[in-house]
Amino acid sequence: MCVTCGCGTGQAHVEGVEHLHTHADGTTHSHAHVHPLEHTHEHAHEHGADAHGMSNTRMVQIERDILSKNDGVAQRNRAWLVQRGIFALNLVSSPGSGKTTLLVRTIEQLAGKMPIAVIEGDQQTTFDADRIRATGAPAIQINTGKGCHLDASMVETAIGRLAPAEDSVLMIENVGNLVCPAGFDLGEAHKVVVLSVTEGEDKPLKYPDMFHAASLLLLNKVDLLPHLAFDVERCLANARRINPAIEIVQLSATSGLGLDGWLAWIERGARAARQRRLDTAPALQRPPDTVGALQRPPDTVAALQRRVAELEAQVARLQAP
Numbered sequence: 001m002c003v004t005c006g007c008g009t010g011q012a013h014v015e016g017v018e019h020l021h022t023h024a025d026g027t028t029h030s031h032a033h034v035h036p037l038e039h040t041h042e043h044a045h046e047h048g049a050d051a052h053g054m055s056n057t058r059m060v061q062i063e064r065d066i067l068s069k070n071d072g073v074a075q076r077n078r079a080w081l082v083q084r085g086i087f088a089l090n091l092v093s094s095p096g097s098g099k100t101t102l103l104v105r106t107i108e109q110l111a112g113k114m115p116i117a118v119i120e121g122d123q124q125t126t127f128d129a130d131r132i133r134a135t136g137a138p139a140i141q142i143n144t145g146k147g148c149h150l151d152a153s154m155v156e157t158a159i160g161r162l163a164p165a166e167d168s169v170l171m172i173e174n175v176g177n178l179v180c181p182a183g184f185d186l187g188e189a190h191k192v193v194v195l196s197v198t199e200g201e202d203k204p205l206k207y208p209d210m211f212h213a214a215s216l217l218l219l220n221k222v223d224l225l226p227h228l229a230f231d232v233e234r235c236l237a238n239a240r241r242i243n244p245a246i247e248i249v250q251l252s253a254t255s256g257l258g259l260d261g262w263l264a265w266i267e268r269g270a271r272a273a274r275q276r277r278l279d280t281a282p283a284l285q286r287p288p289d290t291v292g293a294l295q296r297p298p299d300t301v302a303a304l305q306r307r308v309a310e311l312e313a314q315v316a317r318l319q320a321p
Contacts, residue, residue, distance in 0.1 A: 012142060012143065012144045012145060012147055012154050013142070013143045013145070014140065014141075014142050014154060014157050014158050014161060015126070015129070015140050015141045015142075015161070016140070016161045017157055017161065067183060067184070070151050070152045070153070070184055070185065071152070071185055073151075073152035073153050073156055073187075074152035074184075074185035074186055074187040075187070076152075076156065076187070077152055077155060077156050077159065077186065077187025078187040078188075078189075080159070080187075081159075081170065081187060081189075081273075082273070082276060082277065082280070083277065083280070084164075084166045084167070084277065085166055085167040085168075085273050085274040085276065085277030085278075086164055086165075086166070086167070086168055086169070086170050086273060087168075087169045087170070087189055087266070087269045087270040087272075087273040088169075088170040088172065088186075088187065088188040088189050089169070089170070089171055089172065089188055089189065089190055089191075089192050089266075089269075090172045090174060090181070090186050090188035090190070090191045090192065091103070091171060091172065091173045091174060091192050091194060092174045092177075092178070092181045092182070092191055092192070092193050092194070092210060092214070093174075093176060093178065093193060093194035093195065093196075094176055094177070094178050094195075094196075094199060094203075095176030095177075096176070096196070096198075097176070097194045097195060097196045097199070097220060098194065098196055098220045098221060098253050098254075099173050099176075099194050100120075100128045100131055100132070100173065101253045101254065102194065102218070102220060102251075102253035102262075103118060103132060103171055103173060104131055104132065104134075104135055104253075105253050105254075105256065105259065106171075106259075106262070106263065106266070107132070107135045107136075107137045108135060109259065109263055110169075110263060110266070110267075111135075111136075113267070114167070114168060114169055114267075114270055115164070115165045115167075115168040115169070116137050116168060116169045116170075116171060117137060117138045117139065117162050117164040117165070117168060117169075117170050117171070118132045118137055118138070118139040118140075118170075118171045118172075118173065119139070119140055119142060119150075119155060119158045119159070119162065119170070119171070119172045119173070120132065120139055120140070120141045120142065120173050121142045121144060121149075121150040121154075121172070121173055121174050121175045122141070122142075122143060122144070122175060122176075123143060123144050123145060123146070123147070123148075123175060124143055124145075125141075125143070126141040126143075128141070128173065129141035138162060138164075139162075140158050140161055140162045142154050142155075142158055144175055147175070148175055148177050148179070148180050149174060149175050149177055149180040149181040149184055150172065150174050150175060150181070150184070150186060151184050151186070152184065152185060152186050152187055155172060155186045155187060156187075166277075167270070167273070167274045167277070168270075169266060169269075169270055172186055172188060174186075178193075178203070178206075178207040178210045179207065179209075179210070181210070182207075182209040182210040182212075182213045183209065189269065189273065190214075190215035190216060190269070191210075191213050191214040191215060192214060192215065192216045192217075192218060193210055193211060193214040193216070193217050193218070194218045194220050195217060195218070195219055195220065195235070196219075196220045196221040197219065197220070197221050197222055197224055197225055197228055197230045197232070197235075198221060198224065198228065198230075200230070201230060201231050201232070201234045201235030201238060202235075202238065203235075203238075204235070204238040204239040204241070204242050205238050205241070205242070208242045211239055211242045211243050211246065212242050212243045214243065214246060215245075215246065215247065216246065216247045216248070216249065216265065217236075217239050217246050217247070217248045217249070218249050218251060218262060219232070219235065219236075219248065219249070219250045219251070220251060220252065220253055221252055221253075221254070222250050222251060222252050222257060222258065223252040223254060223255045223257055224252075232250070236248055247265070249261040249262050249265065
């Protein structure tokens, strides 16, 4: 796992947050001080975990502790998103699959239909967030440093800065990696794995955890198929071998071919998220015609009417000469 092999020892940075810090146990927090690239901490904690000399039992325990803490934050993220009817998607893939191009095209196609916000994850640079912001959609960049994936605490911090609108879509573009992101829940409604036809049809078998965790497979760059020796049917069969329930859309983010199926899938999910918010909203937050006297049983209304008549009669007797 990434934490025990040492690739999670970097400092994560969320745009607008002065310092985001991940401990060896997976806990991430922000605080207001800046460290130089080469530094010694004055506060005592380790960065990462070194697997050298560590027993397998100890490594497994560390992994369980990290994932447990991450899952707790992910559930908090999910509850917050569900309460606001926000449809959150975690887009995962290898580097270069076309995730950012797909997001740009998606935002352009859904403009005016629903608000979309984006959290971008990369080890360095804000290039992808800048591309998203150029469309007019709000976006925030998370740079993970040496880290190879986003975690729930990073996303929680980013959501707080981004403040996505109620009944919106939140796209989380994870760091390009088909291994570690599979094990880290961010609080999303679904993982969406993007696979380009330039990568090979055996990817689902090589990285089964990711394809098993995903609800949807987007087979991208299908406009290049005439120029490649790529067996589409074999690829799809491999994906279903790992995850028989996985949904599949074939598309090209560049040409727009097949994009309607992806957009329709998003719209269905956004409607369901909005309806779930309405169904789970507290009674006092629902429209007035769903609570109060209109929902009282007929016998209760009749009893109130009789009581009003009795009171009116008493008032009439008191007013009589």
